[in-house]
Amino acid sequence: MRIALIAHDEKKDDLVAFAGAHRDFLKDCDLVATGTTGGRVAEAWPGLTIRRLKSGPLGGDQQIGALIAEGKVDALIFFVDPLTPMPHDVDVKALMRLAIVYDIPMALNRATAEIILSGNETTARA
Structure with missing residues (x-):
């Protein structure tokens, strides 16, 4: 499975914790992430291989x-922070639009991310 990981600044710790909770599944995935988010996850969980792109505001989104x-x-x-204004909000909206247009699962919070991975973890074990 090819998974993209992104988190706004105030949600990066949450995404790092999420990745750790699911690292056994994620280690077998092709992971791509925006620069800072990918760096934080890779630093916390060195067993995960993550292709890091540019940071979100610099074109990573x-x-x-x-x-x-x-x-x-x-x-x-x-993992979106709905309470903090984002200067690159148009990029975020364009990214979400593409996920919708191409009909890929998109989790904007941990609850939905858990559902996406739980279905795939079950399939991967079968």
Whole structure:
């Protein structure tokens, strides 16, 4: 499974914890992440191989959007901070739009990310 990981600044710790809780499953996935998020996850969980792109505000969101459009991402896990204004909000909206257009699972919080992975973890074990 090819999974993109992104988290706004105030949600990066949550995504790192989520990745740790699911590291046994994620270690067998092709992971791609925006730069800072990918660095934080890789530092906390060195057993995970993560392709790091640019940080979100510097084009990383758009890079992941391009991968979605090319059919190279199967699921998007994006821990969004709804309480902090984002200067690159248009990039975030474009990324979400592509996930919708290409009909890939998109989790914007931990509860939904748990559902996406739980279904795939069961399939992977079968």
